[in-house]
Amino acid sequence: NRQYILETRPKGVANDKNVVLKTNSVPAPKDGEVLLRTIYLSLDPYMRGRMSDAESYADPVKIGDVMVGATVCQVEQSNHPDYQKGEWVLAYTGWQEYSISDTEGLMKLGKNPENPSYALGIMGMPGFTAYMGLLDIGEPKQGETVVVAAATGPVGATVGQIAKLKGCKVVGVAGGKEKCQHAVENLGFDACIDHKANDFAEQLSAACNNGIDVYYENVGGHVFDAVLPLLNTKARIPLCGLVSQYNATELPPGPDRLSMLMGHILKKRIKVQGFIIFDDYAHRYEEFAKDMQTWLSEGKIKYKEHLEANFENTLNAFNAMLNGENFGKTVVQVQQP
Ligand code: NDP
Structure with a gap:
């Protein structure tokens, strides 16, 4: 063994x-x-x-x-x-x-x-996480702009596809051209921006010309820095993960931007809510499983x-x-x- x-x-x-x-x-x-x-x-x-x-x-x-x-x-x-x-x-x-x-x-x-x-994956923990975080905390409405990073991973890909089913404009963020192409061509995202590009923040801003209503947070780091100024009043941030930091051994170098972040949250009345999928939502697994089974069998989710x-x-x-x-x-x- x-x-x-x-x-x-x-x-x-x-x-x-x-x-x-x-x-x-x-x-x-x-x-x-x-x-x-x-x-x-x-x-x-x-x-x-x-x-x-x-x-x-x-x-x-x-x-x-x-x-x-x-x-x-x-x-x-x-x-x-x-x-x-x-x-x-x-x-x-x-x-x-x-x-x-x-x-x-x-x-x-x-x-x-x-x-x-x-x-x-799709029928288990990551799929369930995408579903509950987006729908229960993100509360996406038709016509709104949803941004999600790690866009081709099991959580991000599912978030974006569900947001499309809800009538949103979806902008993904992923590492590299191949992943971005997959998000647009196979997953049906409206755009997907490579976070490794030098002009990543400018490209994201151009793709989100109506601002961002829901930012589904998977990664933190420089992606969040580019997202923050684009958030609309009353934007929602399901805080799912911060994968860019998981191997970090110390806090990133200054300057201290905490007061700027808090100021943004205050003035724009942004909702930021963390969640831990089974601790918070175990009782809603059946609801997710039923919807996801249907979407998969109808070919609506890849x-x-x-x-x-x-x-x-x-x-x-x-x-x-x-x-x-x-x-x-x-x-x-x-x-x-
Ligand atoms: P993925 O399979 O998508 O893997 C992580 C991805 O993160 C990588 O493939 C990479 O994608 C991206 N990434 C890594 N470092 C960086 C960086 N510095 N900047 C930007 N992107 C980066 O993971 P999952 O779909 O399984 O999980 C996504 C997130 O959801 C994680 O943060 C995870 O912890 C969280 N999660 C939270 C749960 C909860 O209950 N709260 C439950 C399940 C997951 P790329 O190449 O596109 O950059």
């Missing part, structure tokens, strides 16, 4: 002395338990927070423990009457090939699901995965995702079905 163990806490980018691949024996299930074989592992930005012991909404992974993460598994052996060998489940078993579960918290995906890995085929590359794939080298939802194929 190969497992990624958190041995030391990273400073900056996590390395293979922090997160170490080790081989242990495959555990045996007791009465009432199942042995799960990991097929897909989801890699998500929040995992960087779990490697750190800075105060957060969730406890850090303990030193010596397996890295946490959502997985899609098949039941390999069952000592539980409700589960049979070969069945698929959504689980939270982390960066490892095999695990034991008492079945609590497992979500059944059936014997032969069409797209099992979708449960980690979904792209970035599959890492080697379990040995999990840590590299994780770091690459934080650095924008993924193109779509990052999923590791841990074992073959």
Whole structure:
């Protein structure tokens, strides 16, 4: 059983002395338990927070423990009457090939699901995050301008496509020409601006000629700097993530711009609201699942995965995702079905 163990806490980018691949024996299930074989592992930005012991909404992974993460598994052996060998489940078993579960918290995906890995992306946590943050906090109205960064990732791509379904003008922000092209040509965004361009702020301003009504915040950093002066009175900011900062070891250099930011929020009466998807919205999952299932089956929402085929590359794939080298939802194929 190969497992990624958190041995030391990273400073900056996590390395293979922090997160170490080790081989242990495959555990045996007791009465009432199942042995799960990991097929897909989801890699998500929040995992960087779990490697750190800075105060957060969730406890850090303990030193010596397996890295946490959502997985899609098949039941390999069952000592539980409700589960049979070969069945698929959504689980939270982390960066490892095999695990034991008492079945609590497992979500059944059936014997032969069409797209099992979708449960980690468009039908799972990232899709749900996009849906609730945009609709419940962003409250987009027809004709308004919605801006979202990390626009081709699982959250951003979904935010933009839902905003289009609600009749908004959607401007994406992404790293590089290929991603921007994908957002416009395949996802139906009205525009997508490359944040690595020297004149990024000017391009964003030109694309948002009526200002910005909803800024769905995924990244922070220089993207937010360019967004701030474009925000309209009564703009809404669902504060979902700040991925540009997750590997930061210190605050960015001055000058201190906090009073300018607060002044903007005050004068423009901007709503900024953070949220943590399952803490705040777990009770609304069914509503999301029903809408998303319909949109997917009608071809109204498109979904792209970035599959890492080697379990040995999990840590590299994780770091690459934080650095924008993924193109779509990052999923590791841990074992073959
Ligand atoms: P992605 O797969 O989109 O990966 C992160 C992306 O962030 C990269 O691909 C890159 O895209 C972009 N990025 C990285 N660094 C920078 C930078 N310095 N400036 C601008 N963009 C950058 O991630 P997800 O869709 O899974 O997650 C998106 C956000 O949502 C994250 O902040 C995450 O933490 C948050 N989140 C929050 C949840 C909540 O409950 N609040 C739940 C789930 C996710 P590019 O190459 O286009 O720049």
